[in-house]
Amino acid sequence: MSGTNTAAGRYQQLSSSRQSFLDRAREAAILTIPTLVPPDGHGPQTKYYTPYQGIGARGVNNLGAKLLLALLPPNSPFFRLMVDDFTLEEMTKQEGMRAEVERALNKIERSVMNEIETTALRVPAFEAIKHLIVAGNGLLYMPRQGGARFFRLDRFVVHRDPMGNVLEIITEEDVAPDALPEALVPKDSKNPQKIVKLYTWVRREAKAWKIHQEVNGVTIPKSQGSYPLDKSPWIPLRWTQVDGEDYGRGYVEEYLGDLRSLEGLSKAIVEGSAAAARILLLVNPNGTTKAKDLAEAPNGSVRIGNKEDVTVLGLEKFNDFRIALETVDRIESRLGFAFLLNTSVQRAGERVTAEEIRFMAGELETALGGSYAILSQEFQLPLVNVLMDRMEKAKRLPALPKDLIKPSIITGIEALGRGNDLSKLDSLVIGAAQALGPEAVAGAINADDYMKRRATALGMDATGLIKTPEQRAAEQQQAMMQQMMDRLGPKGMDIVRDQLKPETEGGAQAQAAPAE
Numbered sequence: 001m002s003g004t005n006t007a008a009g010r011y012q013q014l015s016s017s018r019q020s021f022l023d024r025a026r027e028a029a030i031l032t033i034p035t036l037v038p039p040d041g042h043g044p045q046t047k048y049y050t051p052y053q054g055i056g057a058r059g060v061n062n063l064g065a066k067l068l069l070a071l072l073p074p075n076s077p078f079f080r081l082m083v084d085d086f087t088l089e090e091m092t093k094q095e096g097m098r099a100e101v102e103r104a105l106n107k108i109e110r111s112v113m114n115e116i117e118t119t120a121l122r123v124p125a126f127e128a129i130k131h132l133i134v135a136g137n138g139l140l141y142m143p144r145q146g147g148a149r150f151f152r153l154d155r156f157v158v159h160r161d162p163m164g165n166v167l168e169i170i171t172e173e174d175v176a177p178d179a180l181p182e183a184l185v186p187k188d189s190k191n192p193q194k195i196v197k198l199y200t201w202v203r204r205e206a207k208a209w210k211i212h213q214e215v216n217g218v219t220i221p222k223s224q225g226s227y228p229l230d231k232s233p234w235i236p237l238r239w240t241q242v243d244g245e246d247y248g249r250g251y252v253e254e255y256l257g258d259l260r261s262l263e264g265l266s267k268a269i270v271e272g273s274a275a276a277a278r279i280l281l282l283v284n285p286n287g288t289t290k291a292k293d294l295a296e297a298p299n300g301s302v303r304i305g306n307k308e309d310v311t312v313l314g315l316e317k318f319n320d321f322r323i324a325l326e327t328v329d330r331i332e333s334r335l336g337f338a339f340l341l342n343t344s345v346q347r348a349g350e351r352v353t354a355e356e357i358r359f360m361a362g363e364l365e366t367a368l369g370g371s372y373a374i375l376s377q378e379f380q381l382p383l384v385n386v387l388m389d390r391m392e393k394a395k396r397l398p399a400l401p402k403d404l405i406k407p408s409i410i411t412g413i414e415a416l417g418r419g420n421d422l423s424k425l426d427s428l429v430i431g432a433a434q435a436l437g438p439e440a441v442a443g444a445i446n447a448d449d450y451m452k453r454r455a456t457a458l459g460m461d462a463t464g465l466i467k468t469p470e471q472r473a474a475e476q477q478q479a480m481m482q483q484m485m486d487r488l489g490p491k492g493m494d495i496v497r498d499q500l501k502p503e504t505e506g507g508a509q510a511q512a513a514p515a516e
Contacts, residue, residue, distance in 0.1 A: 006214060008197065011199055014168070014246075018153070021135075021137065021153065022037070024249075025037045028250055028256060029135065031256070031263055032057050032059070032060045032252055033134065034048040034049050034051070035048055037131075037134065040154075052263055052266040055341075056259055056335075058341070060133050062339055062340060063251070064126060065126070067129050067133075067368075067375075071125070071372075072121070072125055077109040077112070079109065079112075079380065079384050079407045079408060080109065082406055082408045083101060083105070083405055084404045108388075111396065112384065112388060112397075115391060116387070119147040121148055124140065124148040128379075131150070131152055132238070132375075133250060133251045134251075136238060136240065136248040136250030136251070137158075137237065137247045137248055138150060138151065138152060138238075139151035139155075139156045139235070139237065140383075141234055141235075142235065143233065145390075153247075155173070156172070156236075157169075158236050158246055165204075166236055168202065169201075169234050172197055172198075173199075174198075176195065176196075180196070180198070180215055180220070181221065184218055196216070197215070198214075199213065199214045199215075200213050201213070204229070207229065208226045208228060210224075211223075211224065211226065212225075230382075230385055232382070235378070237378060239374075251371070254338075255334075255338050258331050258334055258335055261331055262328060262331045269321065269324055272317065273321075275315060279312065281310055281312060282311045282313055283310055284309040287308070288309065289310055293305065340368075376409040377409075380409045381407065384407045388400075388407070425454055429450070432444070432445075448469065
């Protein structure tokens with residue numbers, strides 16, 4: 001096998017279209033976290049660039065942590081198993097069946113979330129999210145057992161069709177010869193630690209994914225296999241979708257200009273401040289003061305001289321430094337908003353309300369709705385499918401009919417939509433109360449409908465939580481009876497019951513009488 005018929009040849013062929021994205025990712029990494037995307041030919045002795053500013057690294061870590069909580073929220077499922085509408089309609093005809101179905105599906109959802117917790121999936125997921133922010137691309141691999149493994153952009157290539165569907169994935173790994181069959185890699189007695197390249201080639205066919213591994217152009221025995229199209233353990237990720245391109249663009253790339261400017265200005269200010277902090281004394285060569293006397297004089301000593309002969313060398317660049325510092329402050333403010341830093345949300349002022357901070361934070365997070373949308377379809381949904389398939393094969397989940405029950409993502413853009421609904425509901429009630437008064441709002445708002453809509457906006461099931469009108473009417477009647485008993489006593493209550501009894505019996509007799 002040679003050329004593009006081998007995994008190595010195909011990898012080299014696809015690397016040419018990846019190079020511009022990789023160069024851009026390395027440039028973005030230098031200004032944020034240089035170790036995320038190392039330079040070409042890196043190794044244990046590689047000396048990484050140290051940025052002069054830390055807002056890039058701080059912003060990536062902060063935004064990555066917030067996205068991790070949004071995509072994989074703790075203690076609550078980020079997906080819901082949805083039943084086909086027609087099937088659910090048939091089930092609801094039988095009393096109690098709908099509740100039983102929802103209870104069983106909820107149990108499966110909790111089992112999948114428990115799998116995420118026990119396999120520590122959030123560790124590689126956080127690494128993947130940071131790479132998406134900086135490099136715009138990443139590859140997540142979910143083996144049959146254990147956690148997940150992440151491949152950065154310089155370790156894999158991907159090929160997509162014009163619609164963005166993945167057609168090929170090839171990974172490149174450095175492995176020791178001892179980990180491979182001796183027939184594939186003869187042992188080198190002179191250099192036993194020589195590293196060889198292991199390639200994993202995943203190709204999409206009509207109805208399944210085909211996979212095999214190669215070393216030196218030879219297929220490794222027992223490495224061939226296949227996966228269903230919707231349950232591949234290889235999940236290629238990207239931050240943005242660009243038509244006609246195999247790779248995505250990173251979030252940092254959109255703000256690369258600000259980061260470059262901030263890096264240059266920060267470097268100039270640091271170096272200029274170091275130069276300004278240096279103290280140099282100049283002595284008039286024609287004066288009476290001797291330079292040697294000043295240099296050797298201890299503190300508090302007395303020497304013969306004239307103070308007019310001595311001057312201190314200064315840069316006299318105060319105004320220039322002030323302009324640079326003001327520019328740095330403006331750039332940091334813009335980057336703070338872009339990376340959702342808490343300090344950027346609070347404006348400068350003595351009295352900043354908590355509601356103002358919450359409003360601005362919500363506005364900033366809503367701006368990431370497009371990123372939530374693509375990550376929900378290319379990260380969350382494939383992740384759920386792979387986890388459920390893995391647990392079904394391990395007999396830890398029952399086999400579900402995929403044509404009737406499908407997972408639906410309920411975080412990310414869905415959660416943002418519910419959050420906006422909640423904000424609008426609260427704004428309506430608060431604004432109406434301020435303009436018309438609480439009494440007018442209480443008389444105009446349907447409390448039952450408001451409570452149901454608020455529970456829906458919070459993503460809660462309000463069944464059994466909110467009292468029905470019948471329940472409230474019964475409680476009010478019981479409270480009135482209790483008040484009458486407290487006021488009239490037991491004898492008075494007997495009189496009331498005797499007065500109500502004939503009306504009740506008459507109503508019952510009227511209902512029992514046959515119609516003429």
